[in-house]
Every structure is written in C-alpha cells, then in structure tokens.
Amino acid sequence: MKMEPEKESMQAQAAVVTSVPIDVAPAELIDKMTVLAIKAERLTSDEQLQSVRAELAALRPVRDSRIPATQQLDGLIVELRKVNEELWDLEEVVRRCDAVEDLGESFVQAARAIIHPNNPRVALKSPSRRSPCVTSAV
Numbered sequence: 086m087k088m089e090p091e092k093e094s095m096q097a098q099a100a101v102v103t104s105v106p107i108d109v110a111p112a113e114l115i116d117k118m119t120v121l122a123i124k125a126e127r128l129t130s131d132e133q134l135q136s137v138r139a140e141l142a143a144l145r146p147v148r149d150s151r152i153p154a155t156q157q158l159d160g161l162i163v164e165l166r167k168v169n170e171e172l173w174d175l176e177e178v179v180r181r182c183d184a185v186e187d188l189g190e191s192f193v194q195a196a197r198a199i200i201h202p203n204n205p206r207v208a209l210k211s212p213s214r215r216s217p218c219v220t221s222a223v
Contacts (some may be wrong), residue, residue, distance in 0.1 A: 104143075110210070111151070111152050111212060112161065112165075112209065112210040112211075114144065114147070114148055115148070115152070115161055115162055115165060116165050116169070116206070116210055117144065118141065118148065118162075119162060119165045120173075121140055121141045121144070121175050122141065122166070123166070123169055123170055123172075124137045125141060127196050130148075144171050146178070164209055165206065165209055165210075168202050168205055168206045168209065169206070172199060172202050172203065175199045176195075176199065177194045177200070178191060178192070179192060179195045179196050188220045
C-alpha cells in the first residue's frame with residue numbers, strides 16, 4: 086500500500102532530529118566543549134567545521150549562564166583540553182594506520198595508549214574531583 090505524498094513527506098521530516106535537550110553534568114559539558122574547540126582548530130572540512138562551530142556557539146551561552154567563571158573552572162578546562170588533545174593525537178595515529186590498512190605496531194601502540202589518558206579524563210569529570218563551580222546541573 087502506497088503512502089500519500091503529504092504523509093510521506095511529514096514522516097521524513099519527523100525522522101530528522103537535529104538536537105535533543107538533555108540534562109548533563111557540568112564537567113561533561115566542559116569536556117564536550119574542549120573536544121569541539123580542538124576539532125574547530127584541527128578539522129579541515131568546511132562542512133565539519135561549520136557543524137562544530139555551530140555546536141560550540143549553541144553550547145557557550147548555556148555554559149556561561151549555568152556555570153560560574155572561576156579559576157577552578159579555568160583549571161578544569163586546561164586539564165581536560167590537555168588530555169583531549171593527547172587523545173586526539175593518538176586517535177589520529179590510529180586513523181592514519183587504519184586508512185592504509187596498517188594494523189602493525191604503530192597502530193597497536195596508539196590504540197593501547199588511548200586507554201591511559203582516558204583514565205585521568207574520567208577522573209577529572211568525576212563528582213569527587215569536581216570543583217564547587219561545576220556541581221550544579223546544567
């Protein structure tokens with residue numbers, strides 16, 4: 086049975102979801118924003134850059150209105166950025182090796198090395214580690 090064109094069009098539009106509002110821990114928001122900032126500096130695709138910049142632009146006012154600017158927050162941003170840059174660099178090695186189907190020693194070392202910086206990243210975002218400036222719900 087064929088669907089009416091109008092209903093088919095409405096269903097197609099309903100299937101496209103551009104964002105979903107959720108509650109997220111402040112440290113998770115800061116982490117997401119540091120990853121997006123790294124992407125904004127390192128990606129070369131205009132389409133990807135446009136998407137990353139739009140997402141950052143949407144998140145900044147949320148951060149600014151919900152998380153007080155403090156030295157503790159600045160420190161968290163610096164620490165998360167450092168860890169996320171290290172992860173990005175390791176993931177780039179994995180991507181380059183995978184692209185040429187070289188799953189040798191470089192690939193294995195980089196893939197295994199990703200585990201190590203991820204542990205401090207998790208710790209930085211944990212409730213026991215978070216500063217008072219990032220404990221309220223976003």
